[in-house]
Amino acid sequence: MELMKSLHVAASGLRAQSARMRIIAENIANADSTAKTPDGDPYRRQVPNFRAEFDRKLGATVVEQAKTLPDRSDFKLRxxxxxxxxxxxxxxxMPNVETLIEAMDMRQAQRSYEANLGIIETARNMVNRTLDILRA
Structure with missing residues (x-):
């Protein structure tokens, strides 16, 4: 059933954006953390990576989280x-976290999450209308 495929694809998108928001929140939370020693490194920004994966059982391409990699840009000096x-x-x-960039990434992840929720809501409404037609 094509409707079930769309639900599974949207659910994979929800999981991906949820993971992305968790990583962004961690980056923001550590934006001002420093090393414990003068020769140590502070928190290094993490970058979430995703990949498209073909689900043979479902017969559709879904989103899966790949490795989360550290951002290799230079640390800031204060x-x-x-x-x-x-x-x-x-x-x-200081950490290589730019809070403005993280805020923009968070907003984009939030909008993508909302779009996937919209797909699920639309699919649910379609199922309910189909059931209503069958009952009549």
Whole structure:
């Protein structure tokens, strides 16, 4: 049944966007964390990756989460000589998280999540109308 395929595909999209939002939330939560020692590295931004996977049983392509990879961009340096994690020059390594970018990514993930919910709601309404027709 094609309707069931669309529900499964939409559900895989919901799972993917939910995982994406969890990773983004972790990035935002650690945006100001620093290393415990002057020579250590702070939190490194995580980047979620997804792949299209063909589900043979379903006969449709669904979304699956692939590995979450660290963002290899440079850390930011902030001058704070009194900070416990400051190096000999007074600089503290800060995470490579840009909260504005994370907020935009979160909004995009939220809209994608809502779109998948809309698909499920539409499919549910179609089933209900079909049942109503069959009852009449």
């Amino acid at each position: 001058y704070a000589p009194s900070h416990p994690s400051a190096d000999e020059k007074g600089y503290v390594k």
